[in-house]
Amino acid sequence: MEDFLSVLSRYALFQGVAPEEIQAILPCLGSKTRSVSKGGPVFLEGEPARWVGVLLTGMAQVVQDDYYGNRSVLAILQPGDTFGEAFSCAGIATMPVSVMALTDCEILLLDCSRVMTTCSHSCHFHTQLIQNLLKGMALKNLAFTEKIRHMSKKTTREKLLSYLLQQAKKRGAAAFTIPYDRQGLADYLGVERSAMSAELSKLKKAGLLDTKGSWFCLKDTRRDD
Amino acid sequence: MEDFLSVLSRYALFQGVAPEEIQAILPCLGSKTRSVSKGGPVFLEGEPARWVGVLLTGMAQVVQDDYYGNRSVLAILQPGDTFGEAFSCAGIATMPVSVMALTDCEILLLDCSRVMTTCSHSCHFHTQLIQNLLKGMALKNLAFTEKIRHMSKKTTREKLLSYLLQQAKKRGAAAFTIPYDRQGLADYLGVERSAMSAELSKLKKAGLLDTKGSWFCLKDTRRDD
DNA sequence: AAGTGTATGTTGTAATTCCAACAGAAAGGT
DNA sequence: ACCTTTCTGTTGGAATTACAACATACACTT
Numbered sequence: 001m002e003d004f005l006s007v008l009s010r011y012a013l014f015q016g017v018a019p020e021e022i023q024a025i026l027p028c029l030g031s032k033t034r035s036v037s038k039g040g041p042v043f044l045e046g047e048p049a050r051w052v053g054v055l056l057t058g059m060a061q062v063v064q065d066d067y068y069g070n071r072s073v074l075a076i077l078q079p080g081d082t083f084g085e086a087f088s089c090a091g092i093a094t095m096p097v098s099v100m101a102l103t104d105c106e107i108l109l110l111d112c113s114r115v116m117t118t119c120s121h122s123c124h125f126h127t128q129l130i131q132n133l134l135k136g137m138a139l140k141n142l143a144f145t146e147k148i149r150h151m152s153k154k155t156t157r158e159k160l161l162s163y164l165l166q167q168a169k170k171r172g173a174a175a176f177t178i179p180y181d182r183q184g185l186a187d188y189l190g191v192e193r194s195a196m197s198a199e200l201s202k203l204k205k206a207g208l209l210d211t212k213g214s215w216f217c218l219k220d221t222r223r224d225d
Numbered sequence: 226m227e228d229f230l231s232v233l234s235r236y237a238l239f240q241g242v243a244p245e246e247i248q249a250i251l252p253c254l255g256s257k258t259r260s261v262s263k264g265g266p267v268f269l270e271g272e273p274a275r276w277v278g279v280l281l282t283g284m285a286q287v288v289q290d291d292y293y294g295n296r297s298v299l300a301i302l303q304p305g306d307t308f309g310e311a312f313s314c315a316g317i318a319t320m321p322v323s324v325m326a327l328t329d330c331e332i333l334l335l336d337c338s339r340v341m342t343t344c345s346h347s348c349h350f351h352t353q354l355i356q357n358l359l360k361g362m363a364l365k366n367l368a369f370t371e372k373i374r375h376m377s378k379k380t381t382r383e384k385l386l387s388y389l390l391q392q393a394k395k396r397g398a399a400a401f402t403i404p405y406d407r408q409g410l411a412d413y414l415g416v417e418r419s420a421m422s423a424e425l426s427k428l429k430k431a432g433l434l435d436t437k438g439s440w441f442c443l444k445d446t447r448r449d450d
Numbered sequence: 451a452a453g454t455g456t457a458t459g460t461t462g463t464a465a466t467t468c469c470a471a472c473a474g475a476a477a478g479g480t
Numbered sequence: 481a482c483c484t485t486t487c488t489g490t491t492g493g494a495a496t497t498a499c500a501a502c503a504t505a506c507a508c509t510t
Contacts, residue, residue, distance in 0.1 A: 066391065089362075131342070134355075134359060135314055139315045145369070194459080195497060197460080
């Protein structure tokens with residue numbers, strides 16, 4: 001249990017809160033842990049959206065079924081990831097998605113309304129927690145905005161350049177590495193891997209960039225296409 | 226000035242806070258108003274990301290320039306819209322975007338760190354404000370997630386059906402109206418208007434749906450394509 | 451060093467989308 | 481009613497992507 005708290009303190013939602021402090025505030029938050037075995041549901045669509053979840057161990061996925069029952073995967077969750085907070089904080093009544101365990105999982109659940117509202121004796125660390133929650137959602141927001149910007153481009157080439165130019169700008173350098181392999185980058189940009197590989201080759205031959213594996217280097221030729 | 230406060234109380238960020246109460250807490254938040262004339266900058270990329278902005282009057286747009294200086298429009302802002310909060314709450318140092326006035330604008334600026342942190346004498350309405358901020362970001366998050374889900378589909382038809390089926394599901398009815406005209410829907414889904422119109426015609430002829438203007442009705446034929 | 455499996459690049463064809471152009475329908479103003 | 485403007489649906493050819501299939505490169509095991 002002691003170990004559990006020190007692990008928690010490294011996760012984004014509890015950043016800046018020491019293990020002892022976490023132990024002190026968990027009761028304020030209506031916390032409970034739950035174990036879900038592989039393939040089982042963490043949340044089911046239609047359940048009340050009250051919880052902020054933190055995946056402690058294992059892997060899980062967020063899925064949604066459409067009108068006809070076709071299922072699609074919205075996110076893959078890893079230990080330390082926070083999930084469900086957007087639904088609970090948005091004030092919608094029921095979960096529009098399900099969360100399913102891909103492996104045996106341990107989950108920490110917090111009552112979202114208690115996380116959002118400073119408790120009566122206004123513990124100092126609660127403020128930190130709310131700021132972490134805000135920060136987490138803000139970061140997800142930024143990530144979504146970026147992804148949408150890239151995906152909105154018409155062609156594979158434009159999507160690639162949009163992403164790569166932004167990476168270069170973010171690092172302030174023409175050379176950088178990315179956190180994806182080819183398939184991962186294609187999935188992120190919503191394009192086909194082989195078409196993307198072909199496009200990268202063309203860009204290489206045109207002298208616009210160089211790449212090997214996850215390393216890229218943009219040549220600054222000021223072309224606009 | 227009195228009118229200004231009652232208008233504010235109708236905006237999302239101040240929902241549930243009465244005009245008098247807004248007047249009381251504005252000083253806690255380091256608030257200031259600013260007028261920007263048409264075409265001028267509200268924020269410029271690279272400025273410190275400290276502010277939560279609320280557009281009071283006029284129209285503005287959020288823009289971003291890439292590595293080569295190509296500009297793209299990320300959002301159009303209307304009165305009542307909150308902007309900049311994701312950058313400030315995420316804890317990044319400088320704004321990655323600029324906000325430009327499309328018409329003469331009046332803007333309310335709040336110091337984000339003061340909004341996020343309950344002030345020393347812990348005014349009650351501050352809690353409401355933080356919850357509104359959380360709720361606003363959560364709602365943006367949900368909207369982004371939905372948009373990405375639709376845009377991730379490969380073909381125009383799949384994007385259309387993804388969106389329409391979700392709308393049907395959300396209303397719990399096969400017939401509904403949408404908040405877009407054809408061009409707006411095409412922009413939202415990231416497809417071409419004329420191709421989308423053609424696809425809608427095909428779906429009509431196939432008996433899968435009926436539509437007139439912003440009204441749609443899905444025929445429940447359980448096809449998976 | 452050989453063998454295995456995965457990741458990546460290449461190619462050709464079918465399918466889809468983009469783009470421009472246009473015609474009819476709908477909406478708004480005088 | 482008339483004109484004007486905007487919105488919508490339709491079409492055809494050019495450009496792009498999807499898909500499948502395969503060759504090569506690379507990492508990891510034995």
